[in-house]
Amino acid sequence: MLLNTIKPAAGSTKVAKRVGRGIGSGHGKTCGRGHKGQKSRSGGYSKVGFEGGQMPIQRRLPKIGFSSAKKKYTAEVRLNELENLSSDVVTIDVLIAANIVPAFTKKVKVILSGEITSAVKLEGLSATPGALKAIESAGGSLS
Numbered sequence: 001m002l003l004n005t006i007k008p009a010a011g012s013t014k015v016a017k018r019v020g021r022g023i024g025s026g027h028g029k030t031c032g033r034g035h036k037g038q039k040s041r042s043g044g045y046s047k048v049g050f051e052g053g054q055m056p057i058q059r060r061l062p063k064i065g066f067s068s069a070k071k072k073y074t075a076e077v078r079l080n081e082l083e084n085l086s087s088d089v090v091t092i093d094v095l096i097a098a099n100i101v102p103a104f105t106k107k108v109k110v111i112l113s114g115e116i117t118s119a120v121k122l123e124g125l126s127a128t129p130g131a132l133k134a135i136e137s138a139g140g141s142l143s
Contacts (some may be wrong), residue, residue: 042054111128118140
């Protein structure tokens with residue numbers, strides 16, 4: 001294959017419609033737009049989703065769902081994950097170092113899932129009532 005022999009595949013390119021070039025071209029005067037009306041004018045198309053004044057579908061249908069911006073900064077920790085930590089005092093930094101929560105986490109909540117037997121002291125964390133009861137019964141505390 002030589003560079004001077006390369007050409008597009010048959011039927012892949014079309015010759016542009018030359019409008020407004022006289023009566024004999026078949027696209028003279030109105031240039032294929034017909035007479036009068038919105039679509040014959042320049043700039044004569046309405047915006048996407050416009051339904052002629054009828055309430056558009058994107059406004060008739062209800063909005064669904066919600067994405068919280070706080071979600072990526074908060075994390076949940078299970079009781080059995082606290083059990084595996086070597087530290088007696090658990091802070092957000094300890095959890096980040098142990099790869100239990102993502103590095104950009106600002107708020108952590110301990111939830112009642114699994115069991116805990118070792119006494120741990122939580123600092124700067126929150127806990128659900130059930131998780132707090134389980135931590136305190138194991139000899140731990142929340143401050």
